[in-house]
Amino acid sequence: MHDVIVVGARCAGAATAMLLARQGHKVLLIDQDRFPSDMRLSTHLVWHAGVDLLQKWGVLEAVRASLCPALTEFSLDLGELVLKGTPPGTQVGAAFAPKRIVLDQALQDAAVAAGAELREGVLFDDVLRDGDRVIGITAKNPDGSLMTEHARWVVGADGRHSRVARSVNSSSYHEFPKEAGSLNTFAYFSGVSLKGVEFISRPQRMAYAWATNDDQVVAGIILPGTSPRMPRQDVEAHFFAEMEAMSPDLAARLRAGKREEDWISTGVSTFCRQAVGPGWSLVGDAGVTIDPITAAGITNALRDADLLAELLHQGLSGPGDLGDTVAAYAARRDAVAVPLHLFSQNMASLAPPTDDVIQLFTGLAHNQPQADRYFGVFGQTVSPADFFSPENLQEIATSEQAAVSA
Numbered sequence: 001m002h003d004v005i006v007v008g009a010r011c012a013g014a015a016t017a018m019l020l021a022r023q024g025h026k027v028l029l030i031d032q033d034r035f036p037s038d039m040r041l042s043t044h045l046v047w048h049a050g051v052d053l054l055q056k057w058g059v060l061e062a063v064r065a066s067l068c069p070a071l072t073e074f075s076l077d078l079g080e081l082v083l084k085g086t087p088p089g090t091q092v093g094a095a096f097a098p099k100r101i102v103l104d105q106a107l108q109d110a111a112v113a114a115g116a117e118l119r120e121g122v123l124f125d126d127v128l129r130d131g132d133r134v135i136g137i138t139a140k141n142p143d144g145s146l147m148t149e150h151a152r153w154v155v156g157a158d159g160r161h162s163r164v165a166r167s168v169n170s171s172s173y174h175e176f177p178k179e180a181g182s183l184n185t186f187a188y189f190s191g192v193s194l195k196g197v198e199f200i201s202r203p204q205r206m207a208y209a210w211a212t213n214d215d216q217v218v219a220g221i222i223l224p225g226t227s228p229r230m231p232r233q234d235v236e237a238h239f240f241a242e243m244e245a246m247s248p249d250l251a252a253r254l255r256a257g258k259r260e261e262d263w264i265s266t267g268v269s270t271f272c273r274q275a276v277g278p279g280w281s282l283v284g285d286a287g288v289t290i291d292p293i294t295a296a297g298i299t300n301a302l303r304d305a306d307l308l309a310e311l312l313h314q315g316l317s318g319p320g321d322l323g324d325t326v327a328a329y330a331a332r333r334d335a336v337a338v339p340l341h342l343f344s345q346n347m348a349s350l351a352p353p354t355d356d357v358i359q360l361f362t363g364l365a366h367n368q369p370q371a372d373r374y375f376g377v378f379g380q381t382v383s384p385a386d387f388f389s390p391e392n393l394q395e396i397a398t399s400e401q402a403a404v405s406a
């Protein structure tokens with residue numbers, strides 16, 4: 001009998017297992033994958049709020065030891081003007097983009113060191129129930145035999161196609177098809193010099209680049225989800241034609257380097273799923289999948305793990321009902337994740353800027369504290385709801401008018 005079974009052992013699941021094991025709970029962590037292994041469908045930028053959690057948990061040292069550079073400069077090139085800023089209110093004051101083979105392994109190592117049992121190559125099949133309450137799982141061992149394990153709680157951290165979510169009939173809301181989102185095409189390059197984390201925004205298009213492990217940079221372009229897929233043999237030509245049109249400077253720096261791996265091109269459908277039910281909960285992409293345009297998923301997954309582990313620990317060790325205690329996770333998760341998801345989805349439409357948006361960016365160009373707060377929306381240290389509140393937009397407009405008339 002385990003206290004908690006966690007299905008999925010990457011950033012969301014390994015972090016949850018680590019935090020619970022550190023509190024002395026008996027945790028079983030399973031994954032169909034074997035580790036260390038990469039997860040290529042991600043540009044793996046971990047923003048400031050996520051980095052602060054890694055620091056709090058003592059895991060950031062392993063990321064730094066992998067020679068993954070700290071990212072401290074951020075720019076958004078809007079054509080007419082370039083915004084620069086740093087998210088406020090952070091401990092470490094940097095983002096990092098560790099390859100998943102580094103980040104997921106660091107979290108798993110910490111989970112196992114804390115006493116969690118990791119079983120690899122194990123495919124979750126279904127939940128076990130007592131009435132409507134989940135009391136364990138069935139899964140397939142690497143040799144094909146069936147595994148049955150019981151627990152007081154089951155956590156689905158098995159990504160956006162979550163089989164746990166399907167097994168427990170978690171309902172979805174704020175759903176968007178992948179055509180409503182962004183189509184992201186990226187690759188790794190060596191020998192490229194960057195000016196910090198670079199975002200370039202044009203109507204119907206974005207480009208980005210940042211540094212990662214192995215002296216490489218990850219660079220990509222983002223088009224609307226309705227764009228036709230580039231034929232495999234033409235991706236390079238299409239990528240550089242788009243990049244050239246958006247930023248001849250970044251295109252030249254990328255051309256001067258060497259592409260190190262195959263192109264990846266993908267779009268995702270996005271959603272929120274019911275976070276908690278009797279005996280189960282979801283963390284990370286299993287619970288909320290956010291359009292990659294804001295690179296928000298990993299930071300969001302780490303926050304989910306932190307929130308859920310705290311409530312599970314209270315519920316497992318306190319006198320109250322476990323289900324009642326963990327129920328609070330749903331509202332606490334959604335208070336942060338839903339505005340982030342909707343902001344990301346809106347951005348993913350890549351709509352040409354309205355007059356209001358142009359006015360906002362003009363105001364930000366002359367108002368560094370507010371420009372920093374705008375970057376804080378991405379860094380997840382400022383809520384989109386706060387930043388885009390009528391009061392805050394009015395404050396930006398008023399200081400712009402004062403600057404113009406001065």
Ligand SMILES: Cc1cc2nc3c(=O)[nH]c(=O)nc-3n(C[C@H](O)[C@H](O)[C@H](O)COP(=O)(O)OP(=O)(O)OC[C@H]3O[C@@H](n4cnc5c(N)ncnc54)[C@H](O)[C@@H]3O)c2cc1C
Nearest residue numbers: 008011012032042043044045124158159284285295297298
């Ligand atoms: C193109 C693209 C770019 C992105 N870029 C960024 C970025 O720059 N920054 C960022 O923060 N986020 C980014 N994301 C999102 C980010 O990758 C996800 O938010 C993150 O991977 C979620 O982590 P997770 O642990 O919830 O799930 P996952 O990383 O998907 O891990 C789920 C784990 O569950 C396991 N699993 C699944 N099913 C089963 C089963 N039946 N049995 C056992 N194990 C199972 C899988 O093997 C896997 O190891 C990007 C996404 C895409 C698509």
